[in-house]
Amino acid sequence: MKTNWSTIDVLKHTRHDWLNKIQLIKGNIALNKMERVKTIIEEIVIDAQNETQLTNLQIPTFAALIMTFNWEPHKYQLDYEVVGNIRNLASHDLELTEWCTQFFILLEEAVNEMGENHLSLTIESSTEESRFFFDFSGILNDRENVTNWLEMMSRSEKSLKIIEYNVHNEEINLTLQIA
Numbered sequence: 001m002k003t004n005w006s007t008i009d010v011l012k013h014t015r016h017d018w019l020n021k022i023q024l025i026k027g028n029i030a031l032n033k034m035e036r037v038k039t040i041i042e043e044i045v046i047d048a049q050n051e052t053q054l055t056n057l058q059i060p061t062f063a064a065l066i067m068t069f070n071w072e073p074h075k076y077q078l079d080y081e082v083v084g085n086i087r088n089l090a091s092h093d094l095e096l097t098e099w100c101t102q103f104f105i106l107l108e109e110a111v112n113e114m115g116e117n118h119l120s121l122t123i124e125s126s127t128e129e130s131r132f133f134f135d136f137s138g139i140l141n142d143r144e145n146v147t148n149w150l151e152m153m154s155r156s157e158k159s160l161k162i163i164e165y166n167v168h169n170e171e172i173n174l175t176l177q178i179a
Contacts (some may be wrong), residue, residue, distance in 0.1 A: 009040060013071045014179060039050065043130040055083035057125065061097045066121065075108055076117030076138055084125040092159060092178050096132075099153070099160055099176070107172075110146050115139030129177055132162070136172035143167055151172065 005013075007026045008032045021044055027035045054063045067170065069078045089096070117138030131173040147167045163175040 001063065001072065003071070003093045005064070010068075013068070033074055049079060050082050053086065054080065054123070056086045057082070057130075058088045059093040059096060061090065061093050062100065062173060065097055065100060066111050069104070074104075074113045075113045075115075076119050076136070078104075078119045078121065080121040080123065082123045082125070087127060087130055089125075089130060095158060095160060096178070097143070102149075103134070110140050110142040111136075112139035112141045131178075132176040134172065134174040134176070137170060140167070140169055140172070143169060148173065171178060 021040065023038055025040055028034075050135065051067060052165070053065060059061070066078070066080050077148045081137065107119065109141065115138040118136070120133075122133040122135075150162060150165045156162075159178060161177045163177050165174040166172070
């Protein structure tokens with residue numbers, strides 16, 4: 001996973017994403033599918049709101065990892081949502097980024113590239129704690145390696161705590177907490 005994007009790379013990828021969205025809107029207008037156009041615009045607004053909330057958590061390295069993840073080819077797609085109150089998580093930025101990078105690499109190695117693989121991340125923040133809910137659906141080739149890693153990480157004494165996890169052949173559910 002690329003961690004240092006140049007300004008030109010960021011602008012190039014952002015422009016590409018926006019052109020795709022505009023083309024989708026134009027195509028649906030041409031087909032007179034106005035309800036679909038409204039849905040696409042609503043999705044764009046929700047994505048922008050999630051980006052704003054993610055960056056407001058003051059975890060820039062983590063935010064960059066999440067926001068740029070789909071710019072590179074992976075065996076699964078990532079989407080994210082931020083709900084709740086904005087909390088300053090700056091002191092956890094590097095630890096959270098490192099943990100997620102390891103998890104993403106592990107998942108990349110464990111999934112079947114022929115599957116329709118998807119990882120959803122929901123960040124739920126309150127003034128007392130923040131939780132990160134990872135929900136994977138797709139095809140896992142190496143369930144044992146994922147389970148072993150999560151077991152090892154759940155015994156860690158770091159500020160990130162795995163609250164619960166379940167690993168099945170076609171799904172993973174994992175809750176990570178910052179107290």
